[in-house]
Amino acid sequence: MSRADLVVVANxxxxxxxxxxxxxxxxRRSPGGLVTALEQVMQNLDGAWVGWGGKADLEVDPFEFDGNxxxxxxxxxxxxxxxxEGFSNGTIWPLYHDVIAAPVYKRSWWDAYVRVNRRFAEAAAEVANEGGVxxxxxxxxxxxxxxxRELRPDVTIGYFHHIPFPAYALFAQLPWRKQVLEGLLGADVVGFQRLADAGNFxxxxxxxxxxxTKSDTVQVPDGEGETRxxxxxxxxxxxxxxxxxxxxKDPAIxxxxxxxREQVGTDTLLLGVDRLDYTKGIRHRLKAHSELLADGRLTASAATLVQVASPSRPGVEAYQDLRDEIExxxxxxxxxxSSVEYTAIRYLHQGFPREEMVALYLAADVMLVTALRDGMNLxxxxxxxxxxxxxxVLVLSEFAGAADELGSALLVNPHDIDGTKDTIMRAINMPKAEQARRMKTMRKKVMDHDVEKWGRSFLADVDALRKERADKAEADNA
Known part of the structure; x- marks a missing residue:
């Protein structure tokens, strides 16, 4: 098998x-958020990607795709x-998202998690170049x-945590909490979405x-009297x-x-785009919108909510129940x-290609991102x-990581239904001058801090430690 200087390991x-x-x-290339984020980083590198092939018991030899x-x-x-479905999404996902749903602790799930994580590590160890990343x-x-690290102490290891990392009081519930921390500390660089997540860790x-710990660093004993x-x-x-x-800018889009816009026909198009997940606050958003209609502050002829909820984990009972409740x-x-002419809520339980999503973004007057807890929300x-x-206008949950950067959005606590209703009305009625001022500030932030800069920033810290280690080894051998 050929080897690579940079190996990405993902589920x-x-x-x-x-x-x-x-x-x-x-x-064919997947449409997922992680793939989209790393696509730019991997594009100009002769790298490798270790991951599951998407079907149970699928045995496929390593192969080339788009230069990787x-x-x-x-x-x-x-x-x-x-x-x-068990440990990752029945234990870790709800625990790390502030226990919005109750986590389940099963020893058999943990045993499987250990076994599979070891398998991924072994695959990465086989494909990484000597001294690679x-x-x-x-x-x-x-x-x-x-x-x-046990298999390949020569490589430099980065780990990026895409979801929130919980406060100690929640994390401490996990029976295998020390093992998870020790697993993460096998990395040289551990990255998080928010400053608060790094602090919790x-x-x-x-x-x-x-x-x-000091500032952004942790001193980890190496077992031989030294620290790393x-x-x-x-x-x-x-x-x-x-x-x-x-x-x-595409004329077709x-x-x-x-x-x-013409098909919807109303003065205002409100848009929600989410995976169908209990962390995304879809129920709270629908409740706020329904109450605005009930209060007479909105009518179906004045505003339509288009809610895209892409399918997620259909085999899990909690997600089936969530779909039933939303529908x-x-x-x-x-x-x-609704009336014969106008529909209060247009609900779409399906995923769409990127081009259609951009058309929806262009059509929407107000974007509703009201997650109860979110690592970032792209x-x-x-x-x-x-x-x-x-x-x-962007209405953004203060519990989404994006709120740290997009402070010019209208920030909301999605648990506060009355506050969310007032914010939606403020967004609908916001003067164009205020819209422009807020959007201009946010666009500058997004354009200045794109995914390429994210990847460069993370890998720069990895490379700095890699070089430091190489220099130390050279000095020791001199």
Whole structure:
């Protein structure tokens, strides 16, 4: 197998396996957020990507795709049930999102998580060049850095945590809390979305492991009387702003946005775009909108809410229940407040290509991002990027990581339904001059801090530690 200087390790490969009309399998790039974020970083590098191929028991040899080596990791149905649906999404996801849903602690899930994380580490160890860099992605693989360091002490390891990291009082509930911290500290650089997340991580280290922390660093004992410096800080992720700006100038997409507005027909188009997940605050958003209609502050002829909720984890009961609840709310609201001509809520339980999403962003007067807890939320940044005429209003949850950077949005506490209602009305009625002032500030932030800068910033810290280690080894051997 060929090797690479930069190896990305993620739960999924950046491609989906599809079958053509003749039944021959092929691969196409995935539309997921992680793939989109790393696409720009990997583009100019001769790298490798380790991840699951998307189907249970799929055995595929490593292969080339768009100039990168892809290394599939085989996962069985039991692995997917216990490691992915179980520990990753039944334990870690709700725990790290402030226990919006109750986490489940099963020892069999943890055992599967350990087993699969070790498998990913072994695959990365095989493909990384001597002295190379391995960049591990997200909460499904928190143990990989430690396992990889045991297998390949010569490589420099980065880990980026795309979701929130919880406060100590919540994290302390996890029966395997020390093992998770030790797994993460196998990395040389541990990155988070928000300053608060990095702070939560360091507090947990001090409380549970008693390792000294200072500023953005942790001193980790190496077992031989020495310590190893680990950087633990925030690197807010972003988008490929130029790509979204280019799409927003496409005449076909502009025409599509105009057609969408004409089809909706109302004075104001409110837009929500989310994965169907209990962390995204969709229920709270629908409740606020329904109450505005009930109060008479809005009518279906004055404003329509278009809610895109892309399918997510359909096999998990909590997500099935969430879908049922949302669809009942939409049906009840439309039954009470729609007319023959106008629809109060247009609900779309499906994903759309990027071009259609940009058309929706261009069509929307108000973007509603009301997550109860979110690592970043790139939809907010995508909406801002395409508004080249500086019109439109972003209503943004203060509990989304994007709120740290997009302070000129109208920030809301989505749990406060009355406050959310007032903010939606303020957004609808905002004068054009105020819209322009706020949007201009946010667009500058998004364009100045794009995904390429995020990747460069993280990898620069990785490379600095890599060089420091090489210099020290050279000095020791002199």
């Amino acid at each position: 999924r490969l950046p491609v989906d396996r599809v079958e053509g009309p003749d039944g021959e399998p092929s691969w 080596l892809l290394v599939p990791v085989k996962l069985s149905p039991a692995d997917l049930q216990d490691y992915y 391995v960049w591990v992605q997200d909460y499904q693989l928190q143990l990989v850095p430690k396992f990889l 360091q507090r947990s280290i001090r409380r549970l492991l008693s390792y000294p 410096l680990v950087i633990a800080k925030h690197y807010p992720i972003s988008i490929d702003a130029e790509q979204f700006i280019a799409l927003s 502009i025409a599509r946005a105009k057609a969408l 009942k709310t939409v049906a009840r609201t439309n039954g009470d407040y 939809v907010a940044k995508e909406y801002v990027a395409v508004r080249a005429d500086n019109t439109g």
